[in-house]
Amino acid sequence: MIDIQKLADDKGVARSYIDANNVLQHIDGEYRKNALEILGYPVNDQKALEKVLTEQKRATFKNMVDPVTVINDQDFKQFYFRIEESASEDENATVTVVVKLEDGRKIENTVLLSEVEIAQYETFEGVTYDTRRYKLISHFPYGYHELSVSVNSKNVNKKSAVMSLIVTPYKMYLPEEIASGKRVWGVSSQLYSVRSHSNWGIGDFADLKQLLLGVKKCGGEFVGLNPMHAGYPYDPNSVSPYSPSSRNYINIVYISVNDVPELLNCPQAQELIHSEQFQQKLRVLREKEYVDYRGVLECKLEALRCIFDNVKVDDKRSNRGLKFLDFVEQGGEDLQNFATYDALMKHFHDEGKFVNSWEQFPSEYHDIHSPFVKAWAKEHESDVKFFCYLQFLASEQLTAAYKAAKEAGMLIGTYRDLAVGVAKQSCDVWGDVAKVFRTNGSIGCPPDPLGPLGQNWGLAPMSPEALKQNAYKPLIRMYKSNMKSCGAMRIDHAAGLYRLWLTRVGDPASKGAYVHYDLHDLLSILSLESHRNKCLLICEDLGTIPVELTKALRAYGALSYKTFFDGVAEDGGFIAPKDYICEAMSALTTHDMPTLVGWWNYYDLSLGQQLGIYKPEEAQALQSARAVAKQRILDSMHGLGSIADTYPKNVADAKMDDVLSTAMQVHLCSGSCYLFSTQVEDWIGVDKPVNIPGTLDEYPNWRRKLTKDLEDIFEDKKVLAMTKAMTEARNR
Known part of the structure; x- marks a missing residue:
């Protein structure tokens, strides 16, 4: 009998995780079994499962090499191959490694098999195999290369399948100006929401051009967009x-x-x-x-x-x-x-x-x-x-x-947003010739304080094993596509680079399990593409993020994502923006949060009651907590000199007017993060949110427009004064 729980371990299905409340949660064995089913393993049929696992193992030894090996600057330059033990009985047996570089050149090296270290032995179907660790001595350029191995001996003459050898930088791309200390601001915009005199009822690429140039004239260096997919x-x-x-x-x-x-x-x-x-x-x-x-x-x-x-x-x-x-x-x-x-x-x-x-x-x-x-x-x-x-x-x-x-002269220009996935009805799934998508599963997240029942996003997950079998080609193609025509890319739900919460289609989100992906490989490939496209990477790492991912993102040089309202210190006060890490983009609000006016005036809470998201007592408790937070924000801004001393110190006397709105933008611009992202909505006082998480038809998500035309925004004296103050703060 195959031990299903041990198999789940082998296939990267987690046994436990630390939740949003910092509490260790154990994942039910049945849900782990369901995750295996999503990944393509017939867990309810032992004979069929044995057949699948046997075929996988047979292919492993037949091919000699793995489908892909990813090596970055910090790694040992080596790969593994498997060969019948009988080959080593010939002391003159040789190994020839041929690497066809991306540019067409070939590098070939032949050594005695006895000089290649044995990492382990394994017996399969009555044959004992050596797994050999081959150390690459040549310096390979960054890129996507092809490697093959030939073993020649009296007993064995065998050539491997072709392995994809991906050689990458370790650190991701960072513009020299920012690395040298420049701090910049920009705008995050939902392009469809933009009004203009000439568009056809939706923001378009002509508006984007006008928006980019307008932001640049105001001192900004980028415009972040909703996914253009x-x-x-x-x-x-x-x-x-x-x-x-x-x-x-x-x-x-x-x-x-x-x-x-x-x-x-x-x-x-x-x-x-x-x-x-x-x-x-x-x-x-x-x-x-x-x-x-x-x-x-x-x-x-x-x-x-x-x-x-x-x-x-x-x-x-x-x-x-x-x-x-x-x-x-x-x-x-x-x-x-x-x-x-x-x-x-x-x-x-x-x-x-x-x-x-x-x-x-x-x-x-x-x-x-x-x-x-x-x-x-x-x-x-x-x-x-x-x-x-x-x-x-x-x-x-x-x-x-x-x-x-x-x-x-814009330093970054457009920055694009990469969605975490596609639904199973999508063209990407229909056109999935590599068979990496799993249509019987859905991506989401486990229960947390914001979603006590968990969230199910209806997106089809990719199989980690299938991605490796296809040398990550579907992901590489996607990364390349989304790093075109932009100076930065934001990765939505960056936790997916490390693990995704999967549930079977039809099951509630609470009955899910985390499935792990190869973080090393994915971050290394992203690093390569970021340099090739001169594209800065911003990873949306809000919410429940495992410490392993946080450390890896910092090590690789991906920018973190910091939202001001989430920056609460242990004493209940708000962390000073100057104490944020440098390697990040800070923001006051995001598309999943209320606007500045909405947050300050509790509009999201009253709207939440209308939509049935909050019960009256829940909304009242949240409003009371927010009133305290607003006072602490005002205290912090006065303490750090981010707002004039003449401005009210009691929050009951403070309204979300142009003075306070500008002061909050300047407060964040005075911080240490490489980037600060503001929103056009907060320049012009929009009160309605873009999106209310957890709703579908209850609210017109992704449809709300701005309240002013683009042409008028960049002639607004209040906007010009605000952006001037932001630019001066960033330059300081």
């Missing part, structure tokens, strides 16, 4: 940027149609857009308090399809056409698969069917490699090409905004 164009209810269809592609809702070059050569599209009926639609969309995703997408897709149908976008005789064709070629099969998915969604939408998942396709379209899918894509080649064209435009416009910021 591809959404569901034909399911306007799926709007959360943290539950995307693909993390490898861009949400087409942000395309600025007015900035599409082909529009100039398309009188049909110009006539459509300038018609009174169309302009009236745009006026209505702009004036709405909340983003109307359905209305925006209908208008944009109609106009963009008109352009596509009337202009030859892939004309080989033009530079523009060649640029598009090169984009399609570079995108390869992955881009074709993504475009096919959206084209299929459109096909069923046009037939009057509501389809928001590949699981709702006819069964012959469930498998991306199905001949039916290939035949459909060929038959609907124009539709597939249209969605490739949309990705081309989105990528081009995001890049253009970033380049404009860098040309204006």
Whole structure:
């Protein structure tokens, strides 16, 4: 009998964890068993389980080497291979190691097998194997290389499978200016929330360019964005940027149609857009308090399809056409698969069917490699090409905004946000040729004071073992995609680099278990990509974060995330920003918190009661605690000279006005963190939150717009005075 709990240990399923209250929690053995089931092990069928484990082990010895070895500057330069013990009976047996470098060069070395250290012995199916530790003597450049081993002896002549050898820096990228002591501020923005005179009812990449340049003129050095990941164009209810269809592609809702070059050569599209009926639609969309995703997408897709149908976008005789064709070629099969998915969604939408998942396709379209899918894509080649064209435009416009910021002298420019995962109905899961996603599981978090029942985010986890078997290629591709056109990337729920809380689909979040990932490998790969893309990494490490992860993030040079309202000292006071660690980004509020006005005036608590999140007595207790916190904040600011001595010292007399709001921004800017992130909402006094965690339909999450147009914000004297004070504080 296979010991299921021991197997869970071997596969990285935790037995216990320290919860948010710093209490040791033991994970139920049944939940650990469920985690194994999610990872693909048939735990309820001993014979089937034995077969799976035997096949895994057989492949291990057959291949001789692991699928991947990741080596950073701090590691011993070595790898392991396995060979039949009988090979060592020949004293003249040799080992040849060939490394094909990323640039095509080859490095080859042959030594006697007897000179390679034996790490351990293991017997499998009656054969004894040596596991040998091979020390690499050559200095390899950073990058993705291929390694193979050949053993030649009288008894054994064998060549290994190809192993991916990934060589990386240890420390992540950090701009020289910041490393030399420069402290900067920037803005975090939900791009969809931006109002402007010219957008179509949602913030777009033209607005992003304007926002970046406006922030730079005010002294800021970056604009942080909500995830730009591809959404569901034909399911306007799926709007959360943290539950995307693909993390490898861009949400087409942000395309600025007015900035599409082909529009100039398309009188049909110009006539459509300038018609009174169309302009009236745009006026209505702009004036709405909340983003109307359905209305925006209908208008944009109609106009963009008109352009596509009337202009030859892939004309080989033009530079523009060649640029598009090169984009399609570079995108390869992955881009074709993504475009096919959206084209299929459109096909069923046009037939009057509501389809928001590949699981709702006819069964012959469930498998991306199905001949039916290939035949459909060929038959609907124009539709597939249209969605490739949309990705081309989105990528081009995001890049253009970033380049404009860098040309204006912005130190970081755009910083992008990487969501923790995708839902099982996503294109990424449908197109999962590597079979790394586990659709019977869901990512979330265990019970804590903010969520006594735990949280279930409905995101499909990746198998740690499958990622290794595929040499992390799906992750590497995703990291590369999201480090394009930006100077920094924020990793949402960075705890996922170390462990994820998994539950079976349908089970409550409390019946989950932590599954561990290879932190060393993931951080090393991120370090490599951060240098290649000159991209600073910010890891969202709020909440219940294991000490092992905290230490590793600091060691690798990833920036931590510090929110002011969470910075409470043991005596109940607030930690002075100058005492924060340098290697971090600080912020007053985030997209999951109330705005500054909302927090100070308890609007989130009254709203929480309306939505059924808090009982009256719970809200009252939280309000009482917050009143104390507000006084301690005011005490701290007066004590550190962050606010004028003439400002009220009793919180009962202090209102969230321009003076207090500016003082709080300056208070954080005077701190030691490399970066400080402010929010446009807090510049202009927005009271409604972006998102209320734990709600779905109760509140219009991810739809709330700003209360002022972008053009007016950067002419607001109060905003200019606030940002001037922030810049001066950072420069000090």
